[in-house]
Amino acid sequence: MFSLRLALQSVIKEKWMSLLSMLSIGVMLFILVSVAVIVYNVEKLTARLPERLTVMVILKDGVTSEENKAVLAAIKAEPTVKVVTFVSKEKALDELRRSLKKDDFILKGFADNPLFDSFDVKIKSEGVRVDDVKRLIQKIKSMKAVDDVEYGEALMDSVYALKSGLRALGLSIGIVFVCSVTFICYTTVKILFYRHKEEIEVYKLLGATRWFVRAPFFIEGSIIGIFGGVMGSGMLMGFYYYFLRKLVADIPMFAFMSIPVQFMYLLPAVGMLLGLGGSVLALGRLKY
Template identity: 30%
Template sequence: MKIRTWRLMAGQGFRNVFRNRIMSLASISAIAAALFVLGLVLAMVLNFNNIISGLESKVEITVFLKDNVQSHEIEAMSRQLNDWEGIKEWKFVSRDEALENWREEWGEQKYLLDGYTAENNPLPDSFHITVENPDYVTEMVEKLRKLTKVEVVQYSKDVVDTITRIANATRILGLAVVVILIIMAMIIIHNTIRISVYSRRREINIMKYIGATDWYIRWPFIMEGISLGIMGAVIAGSLTAGIYYLLVQQLAESPMEGNILSLLQLLPLESIIYQIVGLFLLVGSVVGVIASVLSIRKHLRV
């Protein structure tokens, strides 16, 4: 078809939205609601991911060595660590230092550790390694575990795992809700297009007699579906952006500093809103297209 024809059809589809105001409003609200929830889920998951990667970048690997390690073996390992790629820095903590650190940590209660001396020190020698890139962590841990003098390798994976679990649960639960809402939006758009087809049946009949092709008759309705989806996406996008912005403002102004809530450092609006709005427009128009195509197939006998 010619560009001019496409323009005519897009215009026709857009006009249909206004002709059929009440149903269009219902459709746009439904799709906006579904996308808004999608936006919330997305914003949460993106923030979780951000927290996770922040933690991962700080991940320190602790390598506890076996009890009978000789000093030349420690030197050999040190040289090895110097050769390995991906290590930002490393520090050797001898068992004596470790005991000293322990005492310091316990502060006033350190007398409880008085029974421990250099001879019966239960603590092992250890290396504390910080990696350059969180992606290296797992690999590094595997490599370290293979070393003969290594007893145990620990890294603060627990927190990351917990947050990952929360993020996954949010994703799954949230997306389930989104899918349900999208199906509902589809049903409503489907119905809207059906009514639009019905209200234009005379016109469709005339078009058929004049020799309009089936697609010429169908396209305006598909355009109508797309228009509904895009309008819903725009509303949901503004809503998500507005609420997220307020949330960021609120948290920035709150007096909680340096505690656990510093984890709740939200991503700035600009860094997530383009992705979210882009996805909204995509999902909105795809939902609009699918709903209208289904409706046309069922109700538009051309």
């Protein structure tokens, strides 16, 4: 209790330096968690990508009904497939005419139906990875009755490349900012320690233990870290209510974005741990 009182008195006495350290930590933790939010939302988006993916299996011209049924049965047997729908070339032509509307005169130049029979394949939404989808595509392409497979390969590869890049970037930024926050606490506690050097000398002469001398600084570093985390949570909350909501209202395509509530509660705890870590590093090699 005495150590806590000393720590609070020191924070209040050195209020401007403590406030500057808290604000710096808050900004860094806010940037760190903002990157984490972006990575989290991209992960969430890519997890839902397979269910939004429609694979079009184009059959060769002149495929018999037996071959058609064999392809259908083989695709349905795949664990990654949710629904398979047969689309005849007549039905595909009717749908194309409806989509063209007044411009359907383009099709009048064809004597025969230029389209092919096909299957529309829907992928399951859970437990399916991009590698699973690619393996499915390769297996379908190897079937004799199949002419080609269309599934938006370029888009899928681009999204997953973005996901991998953001993971690497997020990890790099995370390491840099964790080290930065720890260094701020390290520097602050070390400065405060030397400012109280005369008091510490008195405590030592009175027989104070190493723990008694160091405990207030450990607590002080933790307090600075906690309040830095609280400031970071406040910035994150402001970002959510005044920017993200407005962005979603103006651009609905960003409606999938969200900020997990746990991030807001986690920041003070992360700040406390980093503050304590910086204090331990600052006092670790000192004689006292």
